[in-house]
Amino acid sequence: MKQVSKNDRRIRRICTAILVLGSAVCLFPFFWLIRTSLMDLREIYRQPPLMWSESPHAENYGEIFSGEFPFFKYALNTMKILVPVTVGTVLTSSMAAYAFARLRFAGKKLWFTLCLATMMLPGAVTMIPGFIIWNELGLINTYWPLIIPSFFGGGAFNIFLLRQFIMGIPRELDDAAYIEGASFFWVYWRIILPLIRPALVVVTVFTALGCWNDFMGPLIMLYDPNKYTLALAMQQFSGSYGSNLGVIMAGAVATTVPAVLLFLFCQRYFVNGRILSGMK
Amino acid sequence: MAKQRKNTHLSGRARRENLAGYLFAGPALLGLLLFALLPILVSLAASLTDWNMLTDWTFVGLGNYRSLLTEDYYFWGSVKATLYYAVLSVISSNLVALTVALLLNTDTRLQGIFRTIYYLPTIVPAVAQALLWGWLFNVDYGLFNNILSALGLPPCDWLAGESTVIPSLVLMSVWSCGGSIVIYLSGLQSVPPELLEAVAIDGGGAWARFRTVTLPYLSPVLFFNVLMSMIGSLQVFTQAMMMTGGGPNGKSLFFSYYLYLKAFTDNQMGYACAMAWMLFLLIVVLSALFFRVFKSRVFYESGQS
Incomplete structure (x- = not known):
């Protein structure tokens, strides 16, 4: 032994x-x-x-923060998208997750299957028609095309993940509340949301990071350099300042640090694979 | 009419629940219609036209698809580059992630720190990652060639070489496989230790324990990770856009990037929509194939499949 x-x-x-x-x-x-x-x-x-x-x-950092590259303006532009997107995503995906996990409504199965099916749809398929539609609405080169969709469900993956989580909560808790006359909204707001807080943190952080890092969306929707997000501006900047590698690396550090800080701050929720994969 | 009659039979509570369901899921359902189904329809329609943002839409039938498959010089090359990248990246990043997760599972003391460290690269914004790795890969001054020369090895062309560009990008994708590691690790933690002990008592070595207990319990997670990384890597875009520009000589002209060029550089929107549908078809076919081959081998604890 x-x-x-x-x-x-x-x-x-x-x-x-x-x-x-x-x-x-x-x-x-x-x-x-x-x-x-x-x-x-x-x-x-x-x-x-x-x-x-x-x-x-x-x-090099001086060049990034106070030189020709208006770092803080771009960071602020990014935040103008990031904050509403995160709010919209967390709110509407948790609402949908609650409905799919707990409420009986007509066509629920079909809707849920459709919702999951969109996860397989490549971004490329919706990218061009997205551009066409927003262009028709005259909203190209504004932040609306990047913000509005997040208030409409916030992505199938988030809904799926939160639904899995809610299904892990004993139904007796809801039932007890209903017997005492609680409304559906009360149960969602006062029972479900507090109990899925770890998963909500993950969705929040993921959404915020995704937004901070997003490059494709702003690339297609924005053409005025004054409206560029940080990721897009960094990409354009690295092309035009191709030679000064030190400045570019300083820019990469400055872009990375906020993301890493957010991650380290919330990492005890984050590195739990069970939450990430939505599996039980 | 029939629906209405059915509704009147429902109790008040069921009717209220139905309404609440639609209210809570409403934004998401509307989003499904507006930001998935509507674009799908527009994209399907556009793929049958030669729309280039300036002229009116002219119906060309399946013309775009036909020229894509038979006339487009770059199409098959970009399919090949994408498949090559996807296969190499799915296999290597999952192998590395699984290995690291198995190692992490043996060490409970430092697991938290290691997990954070291995996850950290996935947090780096794609733009910063591309800039950093472009510099590491630099043929004349980059870190990697300096390491090679310190070891007495000849320098490598990395992103500048036709045969090395995709393996180099795969190397970069392996660096940020922390997401898979964490998911594998959670799968490993659901393996019942009693079973492992039982095999060990029967004289089974580490490999026998892995094959007969760990692997079956891990199979749902393995299935999930491989499928997800496959779908993701078939859509590889940023690396080509930021690091290689599709080169050298079109060897990293990934499908999504080629599509982007067609749409937003050449303004061939209709053509690009047809390309997007070919990509979707590719993903669906490969996923279906994957399901067929592996779904029956996935082991579920509760016995369902």
Whole structure:
């Protein structure tokens, strides 16, 4: 018995060693990103490469925050989309999830199947007609095409995920409330929503991150550079400032940091695979 | 009329529940109609025309589809590039994710930290990721070629090489497979330890335990992850748009990117809609195939299938 546990411990140690190595591989690109962002061009292109700048300087960040690249304006533009989209998504997807998990209504099965089927639909299929329709409505180059859809269900995946969660809540809780005369809205608002808070956090964070990172939507819908979101502006900027790699890396850091902070802040909800896959 | 009569038979509570159902699901159902079904119809209709944003819509029947399949020089190349990327990326990222999840499952002490670290790359915005990896792949000054030369190996062309561009992009996708890792890990945690012990007592080694217990319990998660990563990787776009521009020599001209170029650079909207439907068809056929082959092998604890 002792032999086995000793052997086990050795295997466990090897596993941990491999994991440490893997972590280094995961983290090294982050290190390289920050390292490059703190260098001037001379140092960046030095051969063999320096591990760390001999005189780290923040000029690249100065260029990003106060130079020709109006970082804060783009970040604000992104927030103007992100905040309403997140509110709309969390609200309407949880409402639909509640209906699909708990309420009996005509055609529910068909609607739910249709809803799930849209998950298979490639973005490319709806992208062009989306553009055509918003163009007909004269709303191209505004934020509305990026915001409005989120108030209409907020995506099949979110609905599916929250529905799975709600189905895990004992029905007796609702029934007890109904017996005492509670309305459907009361049950949704005061029983269901508080109990699915971990899943709601995940949906919120996912939606916010998705919006912060979205590049395709703004690329198609916005053409006025003054309205660009951060992700889109970074892409355009990297094309026009192609040569100054230090500034571009500083921009990449500045774009990444808010996302990573949000993730670390909520990560105890986030890295739970059961929530992510909606599986029980 | 029949519906109305049926409704009057329903109790007041059932009628109220029906109404509440439609009120709560209403926004989503409306969204389904407005932002899925309507675009689908418009897209289907547009795919049968030669609309280019300026002229009127002229009906061309299946002409777009015909020229796509028989005349378009880039079409089959872009299908090939997309399939190559999808196969390579689905296999390698799922293998890596499953391996890491198995390793993580052995270590309960540091699991939290490791999980966070492995998940971190998936948080990086695609734009930042593309900029960073473009720099790492740089042929003359990039980190990877510096590592190769430090090891005494010849430099690699990475994104600039016709045969290396797709494997390079796959490498990048493996870096951000943290989402799959976390899902595999949760699957592993549902494997009953008693069963593993039973196999061990019967003299089964690590491989036997994995094959007879872990793998069956993991199969629903495996199925889910592979299917999702397949659907996702068939739609690969940003990497081509930001890092390679479809090159070199069209070797990374992914289908979605080619479609985007047709629509928004060449303004061939009708043609691009036809392309989108070909992509949808491809995804549906591959998913159906996948379901047929693997669904029967998925093991469900409760016995349903």
